[in-house]
Amino acid sequence: MQKRNKTVAVIGAGDYIGGEIAKKFAAEGFTIFAGRRNGAKLEPLVAEVEAAGGEIHARSLDARKEEEITSFLNDADKHAPLEVCIFNIGANVNFPILDTTERVFRKVWEMACYSGFLAGREAARLMVPRGQGNIFFTGATASLRGGPGYAAFASAKFGLRAVAQAAARELGPKNIHVAHLVIDSGVDTAWVRERIKEREGADALAKLPADRLMRPQAVAEAYWSLYQQPRDAWSSEMEIRPFGEKW
Amino acid sequence: MQKRNKTVAVIGAGDYIGGEIAKKFAAEGFTIFAGRRNGAKLEPLVAEVEAAGGEIHARSLDARKEEEITSFLNDADKHAPLEVCIFNIGANVNFPILDTTERVFRKVWEMACYSGFLAGREAARLMVPRGQGNIFFTGATASLRGGPGYAAFASAKFGLRAVAQAAARELGPKNIHVAHLVIDSGVDTAWVRERIKEREGADALAKLPADRLMRPQAVAEAYWSLYQQPRDAWSSEMEIRPFGEKW
Amino acid sequence: MQKRNKTVAVIGAGDYIGGEIAKKFAAEGFTIFAGRRNGAKLEPLVAEVEAAGGEIHARSLDARKEEEITSFLNDADKHAPLEVCIFNIGANVNFPILDTTERVFRKVWEMACYSGFLAGREAARLMVPRGQGNIFFTGATASLRGGPGYAAFASAKFGLRAVAQAAARELGPKNIHVAHLVIDSGVDTAWVRERIKEREGADALAKLPADRLMRPQAVAEAYWSLYQQPRDAWSSEMEIRPFGEKW
Amino acid sequence: MQKRNKTVAVIGAGDYIGGEIAKKFAAEGFTIFAGRRNGAKLEPLVAEVEAAGGEIHARSLDARKEEEITSFLNDADKHAPLEVCIFNIGANVNFPILDTTERVFRKVWEMACYSGFLAGREAARLMVPRGQGNIFFTGATASLRGGPGYAAFASAKFGLRAVAQAAARELGPKNIHVAHLVIDSGVDTAWVRERIKEREGADALAKLPADRLMRPQAVAEAYWSLYQQPRDAWSSEMEIRPFGEKW
Numbered sequence: 001m002q003k004r005n006k007t008v009a010v011i012g013a014g015d016y017i018g019g020e021i022a023k024k025f026a027a028e029g030f031t032i033f034a035g036r037r038n039g040a041k042l043e044p045l046v047a048e049v050e051a052a053g054g055e056i057h058a059r060s061l062d063a064r065k066e067e068e069i070t071s072f073l074n075d076a077d078k079h080a081p082l083e084v085c086i087f088n089i090g091a092n093v094n095f096p097i098l099d100t101t102e103r104v105f106r107k108v109w110e111m112a113c114y115s116g117f118l119a120g121r122e123a124a125r126l127m128v129p130r131g132q133g134n135i136f137f138t139g140a141t142a143s144l145r146g147g148p149g150y151a152a153f154a155s156a157k158f159g160l161r162a163v164a165q166a167a168a169r170e171l172g173p174k175n176i177h178v179a180h181l182v183i184d185s186g187v188d189t190a191w192v193r194e195r196i197k198e199r200e201g202a203d204a205l206a207k208l209p210a211d212r213l214m215r216p217q218a219v220a221e222a223y224w225s226l227y228q229q230p231r232d233a234w235s236s237e238m239e240i241r242p243f244g245e246k247w
Numbered sequence: 248m249q250k251r252n253k254t255v256a257v258i259g260a261g262d263y264i265g266g267e268i269a270k271k272f273a274a275e276g277f278t279i280f281a282g283r284r285n286g287a288k289l290e291p292l293v294a295e296v297e298a299a300g301g302e303i304h305a306r307s308l309d310a311r312k313e314e315e316i317t318s319f320l321n322d323a324d325k326h327a328p329l330e331v332c333i334f335n336i337g338a339n340v341n342f343p344i345l346d347t348t349e350r351v352f353r354k355v356w357e358m359a360c361y362s363g364f365l366a367g368r369e370a371a372r373l374m375v376p377r378g379q380g381n382i383f384f385t386g387a388t389a390s391l392r393g394g395p396g397y398a399a400f401a402s403a404k405f406g407l408r409a410v411a412q413a414a415a416r417e418l419g420p421k422n423i424h425v426a427h428l429v430i431d432s433g434v435d436t437a438w439v440r441e442r443i444k445e446r447e448g449a450d451a452l453a454k455l456p457a458d459r460l461m462r463p464q465a466v467a468e469a470y471w472s473l474y475q476q477p478r479d480a481w482s483s484e485m486e487i488r489p490f491g492e493k494w
Numbered sequence: 495m496q497k498r499n500k501t502v503a504v505i506g507a508g509d510y511i512g513g514e515i516a517k518k519f520a521a522e523g524f525t526i527f528a529g530r531r532n533g534a535k536l537e538p539l540v541a542e543v544e545a546a547g548g549e550i551h552a553r554s555l556d557a558r559k560e561e562e563i564t565s566f567l568n569d570a571d572k573h574a575p576l577e578v579c580i581f582n583i584g585a586n587v588n589f590p591i592l593d594t595t596e597r598v599f600r601k602v603w604e605m606a607c608y609s610g611f612l613a614g615r616e617a618a619r620l621m622v623p624r625g626q627g628n629i630f631f632t633g634a635t636a637s638l639r640g641g642p643g644y645a646a647f648a649s650a651k652f653g654l655r656a657v658a659q660a661a662a663r664e665l666g667p668k669n670i671h672v673a674h675l676v677i678d679s680g681v682d683t684a685w686v687r688e689r690i691k692e693r694e695g696a697d698a699l700a701k702l703p704a705d706r707l708m709r710p711q712a713v714a715e716a717y718w719s720l721y722q723q724p725r726d727a728w729s730s731e732m733e734i735r736p737f738g739e740k741w
Numbered sequence: 742m743q744k745r746n747k748t749v750a751v752i753g754a755g756d757y758i759g760g761e762i763a764k765k766f767a768a769e770g771f772t773i774f775a776g777r778r779n780g781a782k783l784e785p786l787v788a789e790v791e792a793a794g795g796e797i798h799a800r801s802l803d804a805r806k807e808e809e810i811t812s813f814l815n816d817a818d819k820h821a822p823l824e825v826c827i828f829n830i831g832a833n834v835n836f837p838i839l840d841t842t843e844r845v846f847r848k849v850w851e852m853a854c855y856s857g858f859l860a861g862r863e864a865a866r867l868m869v870p871r872g873q874g875n876i877f878f879t880g881a882t883a884s885l886r887g888g889p890g891y892a893a894f895a896s897a898k899f900g901l902r903a904v905a906q907a908a909a910r911e912l913g914p915k916n917i918h919v920a921h922l923v924i925d926s927g928v929d930t931a932w933v934r935e936r937i938k939e940r941e942g943a944d945a946l947a948k949l950p951a952d953r954l955m956r957p958q959a960v961a962e963a964y965w966s967l968y969q970q971p972r973d974a975w976s977s978e979m980e981i982r983p984f985g986e987k988w
Contacts (some may be wrong), residue, residue: 066349097368097414098375102313105364109356113402117352121344121398128345146412151368154413155360159406165393166401167344172984173952211914211973218974225966232952233959233981236988240974243913247977419737420705458667458726465727472719479705480712480734483741487727490666494730560843591862591908592869596807599858603850607896611846615838615892622839640906645862648903649854656895659887661838 001053004029004083007076011035011063011119012089016189016216017138019045021086024220026054030083033076035061063089063115070122077126084134084227085123087116091156092140092191094149105152112156117163120178124171131175134227137164138219139182139237161237168236179226181219182239184247188213211244248300251276251330254323258282258310258366259336263436263463264385266292268333271467273301277330280323282308310336310362317369324373331381331474332370334363338403339387341396352399359403364410367425371418378422381474384411385466386429386484408484415483426473428466429486431494435460458491495547498523498577501570505529505557505613506583510683510710511632513539515580518714520548524577527570529555557583557609564616571620578628578721579617581610585650586634588643599646606650611657614672618665625669628721631658632713633676633731655731662730673720675713676733678741682707705738742794745770745824748817752776752804752860753830757930757957758879760786762827765961767795771824774817776802804830804856811863818867825875825968826864828857832897833881835890846893853897858904861919865912872916877964878905880923880978902978909977920967922960923980925988929954952985 008025012018013034022032026049034042039060049056057079061072076082091111093104120135127133141147143161146154161180168178186192192213197205222240229235241247255272259265260281269279273296281289286307296303304326309315323329338358340351367382374380388394390408393401408427415425433439439460444452469487476482488494502519506512507528516526520543528536533554543550551573555566570576585605587598614629621627635641637655640648655674662672680686686707691699716734723729735741749766753759754775763773767790775783780801790797798820802813817823832852834845861876868874882888883895884902902921909919927933933954938946963981970976982988 097410097417098371100364100368102361102365105361109361109406113406114349114352114356117347117398117402118349121347124345142409146409146414146416148413148416151364151410151413151417154409155364155406158409159356159360159402162389162393162401162405163344163398166395166398167393169393169395169988170344170398172986175984177984214973215971218971221971222974225969228966229981230956230959230962231984232955233963234984235979235981238976238979240970240976243916243918243972243975245913247910416741419739422737424737461726462724465724468724469727472722475719476734477709477712477715478737479708480716481737482732482734485729485732487723487729489726490669490671490728492666494663591904591911592865594858594862596855596859600855603855603900607900608843608847608850611841611892611896612843615841618839636903640903640908640910642907642910645858645904645907645911648907649858649900652903653850653854653896653900656883656887656899657838657892660889660892660895661887663887663889664838664892 001027002029005080006083007031007033007080008084009033009073009076009082009086009123011061011085011087013042013045014088017187017219018088020216020220021088021223022056023049024224025084026056027052031080032056033059033072035059035063035072037062063119064110066118069115069118073122073126081130082123082126082133084136085119086136086223087119088138089115090138090140091153093153095152096149097151100152108152109156109159112153113159113163116160120163120167124167124176127176128171128174133176135167135176135178136223136226137180139180141184143180143182165236172234175231177229177231177234179235180237181222181226182237183214183219184239184241185245186213187219188215209244211242214240214242248274249276252327253330254278254280254327255331256280256320256323256329256333256370258308258332258334260289260292261335264434264466265335267463267467268335268470269303270296271471272331273303274299278327279303280306280319282306282310282319284309310366311357313365316362316365320369320373328377329370329373329380331383332366333383333470334366335385336362337385337387338400340400342399343396344398347399352402355399356403356406359400360406360410363407367410367414371414371423374423375418375421380423382414382423382425383470383473384427386427388431390427390429412483419481422478424476424478424481426482427484428469428473429484430461430466431486431488432492433460434466435462456491458489461487461489495521496523499574500577501525501527501574502578503527503567503570503576503580503617505555505579505581507536507539508582511681511713512582514710514714515582515717516550517543518718519578520550521546525574526550527553527566529553529557529566531556557613558604560612563609563612567616567620575624576617576620576627578630579613580630580717581613582632583609584632584634585647587647589646590643591645594646599649602646603650603653606647607653607657610654614657614661618661618670621670622665622668627670629661629670629672630717630720631674633674635678637674637676659730666728669725671723671725671728673729674731675716675720676731677708677713678733678735679739680707681713682709703738705736708734708736742768743770746821747824748772748774748821749825750774750814750817750823750827750864752802752826752828754783754786755829758928758960759829761957761961762829762964763797764790765965766825767797768793772821773797774800774813776800776804776813778803804860805851807859810856810859814863814867822871823864823867823874825877826860827877827964828860829879830856831879831881832894834894836893837890838892841893846896849893850897850900853894854900854904857901861904861908865908865917868917869912869915874917875968876908876912876917876919877967878921880921882925884921884923906977913975916972918970918972918975920976921978922963922967923978924955924960925980925982926986927954928960929956950985952983955981955983
């Protein structure tokens, strides 16, 4: 592995997608700054990255707090120039609109949209003066479609997509690649497997075909391919799904 | 004018679009409940509606407060069954993303998205037991496109559109028509004329062609046509613009 | 009924949607020019319109032939100024792409897209010099989504939608309202009922709930509402579906 | 270069995009089958590919003729299994709708849509039995938007996109990756440079900033990245533009 004097910040470095993104960019020689609500849960990721010869800094991070986002990204940038900031916090909930409390609606927005705005803006502040950088946001089916039961989640994800679009249009000409990755499928996580079990039964889960879920590693690869795009052919949005997915 | 024993709530009954909606539905015999931040500013509207033989109840309403929305809509519904709830609060601001404070981002969302969610949900609570009603939301170009400078505004408007979509899918089968009206143009208001003057000069404003701006009355007519749709041919979204608009 | 010295051309005046459009505009006092492949099949429509005191001219029309379209619209315009041209020819087929012959692909395009282009262009030629007119196109779910089995049909409907968009942008500033009406549901026709029977059984058809299909009259009403729009609030596209439709 | 026993067919192997796609896949070890209207014009491409150690078979191909498409793809597949089929024929014309002859409308469709359908279907026929393959289509801004003057071109490109969508949904579960690449910008070709000169003057062309046009090589790279996607994270559509593009 060739070390690069550049950092990659992963905000929302969860056990699946976020962790895989961190491992991928670490394996490519970047120093990772990984943040999640409870930083202690990052220990296995740190161990895995370091065992593979990578460098990673793990932090507890409440991304809804402006000062925490600012100091997290500033720390990364002080370590080495912040090359990529990936915002990967989800907050997938499903409630009929009549059962959606104002507290849930607000909290989902704070986690999935507001904190994404803060992350994008603070990353841009560090990148604009250098005229270089990449800001990526994780989207979902609910970024494009307000399905039944998704008033809160789709509202937040739509809002995050708007932030990505405005940022892409403002920052692209400044050589900062802003992209929104729409994961239009279930990802293979414990949580998704649990939902399938709930809805379709243990048997359906046991027989889950290989084409049904997306590996978290595939998401990490998609981010890597966005990062590899030459600047005369940037995607501002990329939509991915498994080959067997109905859509 | 034939009186109807039904109420129409206009949340965001401003001097232009909201006021015209109120006048239109009042002229069609509905009792209007009109709310805006500073209820005192509703006096001219009340005078105009009453002079024309209509009935209107004007209220100060901070639509970001759940309890105020609830009591506003409950009062309307106690007066006579709430037939239509129109959410018409905008919060059009334009700032480069780097200059968008967390306070602005949050406030625009509270005004243009969060309060729309509250209004839609509370209206639905009153309408669902009756199996009858209409919930309409005012959208804008920024509901569909995150243009430069619109990180905050587009994020809120995208989010409101998602609420409308989820609500339409959940409530349509319950005979409640949920629609999102996208006004893809400038509307003829003092504020818009001022923006044109700022950007293009007093001369351009003076020579503004008739086809450039949309009359607030035309928006009211569009809402009326949505209300007139038979239930086997509902639009969940309608986009309107002047004939001379470039898009 | 107040007679108007204006004509409405309905290209594709079939037994359901096209016929209802003709009846609606005839009832509003317009003289109808109705064309369909086999003009003899228009006799019941003519009888019904005339019994109601309306005026209608029925013609055999192969809309894929430029000279036929031209003379059909010219005849209408000679009778009285052509106020509205509605293109309503469908060609709904569903074949796996591997089973879609080049003949089917071409024929569906000629019926559903190419003839629509001819109709729109020829109507525009008559309307542009007067600076007045309306050109409406009937779209479908397949106008927006290339579903499985719809390579031919969706390709034609996508293509027609592009014609409508280009025409709307070119002709709007010339005071010609071009609109594309997306019927996102099954319409209550013999053909659709037969499809439901095939796919879901005779029992399902017998128990078909009232909210499942759209009445052809509702489509005619949607066109009428498009025609009623003031020119500072035109829709270039309108999507309609029954209240119980899943989408 | 490691040789692979697989062929890549490029239909529309023009001097710019198509040629670069051929060179890229040849450099990756695939045997190229390159077709364009006038096969003699492929000589420089053949020379370049062979000089670099690649293998390429050049053919005259009128892609609007079913039997030519069939035999072109069959020949490729006989040589070695057809791994990728890329349809890259454009037909960019701009005429006001009133000046769009039926001949132009039909010809543009035959070149840009109908021949794409033929190519996709024939490639699928070869790939489906093996349960393996990739079918890619080149799209443009006009695939998504019917701009003024683009009735013919956008209609064809919309239609091609529908073919790609239907094919993606039908063939994805059969392990065939169908994707539509939207090039939302000018590409650096002699033709585009000529158009810029016409519209903006020789001076503007001389001072053309580096961020304005996309290199044909960047398009080839985008296709390569689509080909590299793991099958649990396929994009069915990818949109690319230069960093400085306004959209």
